[in-house]
Amino acid sequence: MGGLIYLDNAAATRLDERVLEAMRPYFFETYAVATSQFGYSPGIDAKDALEGARATVAGALGAAPEELIFTSGSAESSNTAIKGVAQALGQKKGRHLVTSAIEDFAVLHSVRALERQGYTATTVGVDGDGRVDLDELREAITPETILVSVQAANQEIGTLQDLEAIGAICREKGVLFHTDATHTFLRVALDVREVAVDLVTVTADRMHGPKGIGGLYVRAGTPLTKWMDGGFQEFNLRGGAENIPGAVGFARAVELVTDEETARLAGMRDRLIALLLEVPHARLNGHPTLRLPQNANISFRFVEGESVLLHLDMRQMAVSTGSACFSRSLEASHVILGIGGDHERAHGSIRFTFGRFNREEDVDEVAAAAAEVIERLREISPLGKE
Amino acid sequence: MPVPYSDIVMEHFRNPRNVGRMENPDAKSVEGSPACGDMVAVYLQVDEETLRITDIKFESYGCASNIATGSIITEIAKGKTLEEAKQITWKQVSEQLGGLPSIKVHCSVLAIDGLRGAVENYEERHGLVKERTPTTVELITKRLKRVMNPMVGLDLVRTNLVREIELKEGHVRVAIDLPPDHQFAANIREEVMDKIEPLWDIERVEVEFNAEAMSPLTIIH
Numbered sequence: 001m002g003g004l005i006y007l008d009n010a011a012a013t014r015l016d017e018r019v020l021e022a023m024r025p026y027f028f029e030t031y032a033v034a035t036s037q038f039g040y041s042p043g044i045d046a047k048d049a050l051e052g053a054r055a056t057v058a059g060a061l062g063a064a065p066e067e068l069i070f071t072s073g074s075a076e077s078s079n080t081a082i083k084g085v086a087q088a089l090g091q092k093k094g095r096h097l098v099t100s101a102i103e104d105f106a107v108l109h110s111v112r113a114l115e116r117q118g119y120t121a122t123t124v125g126v127d128g129d130g131r132v133d134l135d136e137l138r139e140a141i142t143p144e145t146i147l148v149s150v151q152a153a154n155q156e157i158g159t160l161q162d163l164e165a166i167g168a169i170c171r172e173k174g175v176l177f178h179t180d181a182t183h184t185f186l187r188v189a190l191d192v193r194e195v196a197v198d199l200v201t202v203t204a205d206r207m208h209g210p211k212g213i214g215g216l217y218v219r220a221g222t223p224l225t226k227w228m229d230g231g232f233q234e235f236n237l238r239g240g241a242e243n244i245p246g247a248v249g250f251a252r253a254v255e256l257v258t259d260e261e262t263a264r265l266a267g268m269r270d271r272l273i274a275l276l277l278e279v280p281h282a283r284l285n286g287h288p289t290l291r292l293p294q295n296a297n298i299s300f301r302f303v304e305g306e307s308v309l310l311h312l313d314m315r316q317m318a319v320s321t322g323s324a325c326f327s328r329s330l331e332a333s334h335v336i337l338g339i340g341g342d343h344e345r346a347h348g349s350i351r352f353t354f355g356r357f358n359r360e361e362d363v364d365e366v367a368a369a370a371a372e373v374i375e376r377l378r379e380i381s382p383l384g385k386e
Numbered sequence: 387m388p389v390p391y392s393d394i395v396m397e398h399f400r401n402p403r404n405v406g407r408m409e410n411p412d413a414k415s416v417e418g419s420p421a422c423g424d425m426v427a428v429y430l431q432v433d434e435e436t437l438r439i440t441d442i443k444f445e446s447y448g449c450a451s452n453i454a455t456g457s458i459i460t461e462i463a464k465g466k467t468l469e470e471a472k473q474i475t476w477k478q479v480s481e482q483l484g485g486l487p488s489i490k491v492h493c494s495v496l497a498i499d500g501l502r503g504a505v506e507n508y509e510e511r512h513g514l515v516k517e518r519t520p521t522t523v524e525l526i527t528k529r530l531k532r533v534m535n536p537m538v539g540l541d542l543v544r545t546n547l548v549r550e551i552e553l554k555e556g557h558v559r560v561a562i563d564l565p566p567d568h569q570f571a572a573n574i575r576e577e578v579m580d581k582i583e584p585l586w587d588i589e590r591v592e593v594e595f596n597a598e599a600m601s602p603l604t605i606i607h
Contacts, residue, residue, distance in 0.1 A: 306450060323423075343420070347423055
């Protein structure tokens with residue numbers, strides 16, 4: 001991917017070489033599993049590495065090490081949180097969940113899977129910027145409600161949610177609160193000592209860490225039933241041999257993220273948004289200020305996203321779209337529809353997400369290329385000429 | 387970088403032939419709508435004597451397979467008679483493009499519909515419709531298959547949104563299983579009217595929505 005300008009960091013990120021270096025010994029030297037700690041010394045080293053990594057990742061959330069379990073990534077973390085709480089409280093407290101209309105599929109489909117098993121769920125709407133309606137959320141909580149799951153930031157339009165306020169409502173109503181922090185982890189501050197959140201989904205692969213490793217923060221005392229049976233790994237909440245190289249890589253990736261870097265990404269984001277909004281018939285999707293530092297999402301009228309992507313791909317630029325044509329299900333982005341947008345707005349929505357390996361000069365290059373491609377596609381479009 | 391499209395599709399996508407708007411076309415058809423996603427416009431110039439397509443242009447608001455199909459279909463149709471152009475099938479076009487991903491069939495069918503629609507438009511405008519066969523419910527259903535359900539990108543009939551079609555003395559009533567305040571209701575009404583009204587023996591078209599209908603979820607699994 002030599003000359004590639006990669007602006008799809010919300011989907012996957014390039015691994016930082018320093019992360020790979022940290023992981024390497026755990027493939028070739030200390031390849032024992034942590035459960036061998038009572039048998040032989042490599043097991044002890046493996047256990048130390050795992051627990052060191054756990055302390056680092058948990059610490060980044062202000063959590064105690066024993067409040068963080070490693071998983072295979074954000075989808076598993078969210079599945080575990082939602083289905084685990086449902087299983088633990090379904091008989092005891094109730095069978096109702098609350099979520100938002102624009103959650104990622106791991107959350108939405110976990111809730112839908114529970115609905116098929118007889119649980120009920122209320123989906124709370126969002127405003128035109130993608131912010132959850134807090135009054136609606138409060139009203140959605142019933143005595144039967146066991147869990148509220150609202151993301152920290154949206155995967156497509158980047159809008160941040162008010163976790164503090166949502167946590168306070170959940171605390172007041174006595175229900176558990178899960179948040180999917182896949183895209184905000186280390187980019188937008190979240191300290192579980194200050195925010196009343198009980199379960200937090202995090203993952204390594206959106207911050208230049210390895211694929212296949214994620215984490216779930218579980219506040220001490222939170223009822224959670226495990227679904228992956230196996231040994232007694234991860235405080236008996238997830239069976240299976242630990243992914244020690246992955247955990248070590250995750251921790252190293254955590255250490256490498258700095259506030260300066262995040263500020264740099266926000267600077268590139270702001271410049272790109274400003275440049276792209278100069279294109280006629282362009283509008284920003286998501287909140288103008290309360291948004292992920294690394295996310296820009298713009299809808300261009302009269303053009304279709306997949307065509308824009310393919311033209312940018314020919315210029316060695318990678319971005320994403322909410323167009324129905326691009327999705328495997330031929331459905332338009334539920335996020336754009338969720339913020340009150342129509343099919344057309346989803347059709348022409350382009351997401352640009354920044355990461356560590358983007359350079360400032362990429363921004364102008366991508367903005368110029370996008371403007372050119374959009375102009376070209378508008379020339380052949382039957383729309384927008386009157 | 388490999389994409390799910392053949393080299394021929396990508397070539398037509400990159401360099402679409404006969405693209406753009408035609409001033410004063412002899413016939414024109416627009417299929418699809420912005421609310422549904424893809425949209426294709428086809429313009430024709432036809433020799434009155436020979437009924438051959440002397441010039442053809444298309445415009446596309448759509449994905450690569452939509453653009454490529456629109457492009458290749460203009461190449462195939464140019465110089466053909468209207469009768470020959472009507473015989474062009476999706477299969478034939480798809481083969482000439484080196485195949486299309488199955489999920490993209492809808493986008494490419496739209497271009498074929500555009501060509502057929504433009505030919506029909508010419509015939510209707512020039513009094514060439516030989517047999518005026520009376521409209522039937524089957525024909526109406528066939529036309530409704532060209533109206534998309536924007537929520538899923540498949541047609542109204544296939545997604546079971548057409549609850550009832552009533553045809554009586556030139557009066558058509560189409561009952562759609564969507565609440566009248568649904569975000570796409572107005573759009574669907576307009577498209578249904580567009581497809582049914584031009585039929586020669588139809589005087590009045592009514593599109594009815596159902597206040598009792600559940601608003602379907604956007605995502606269906």
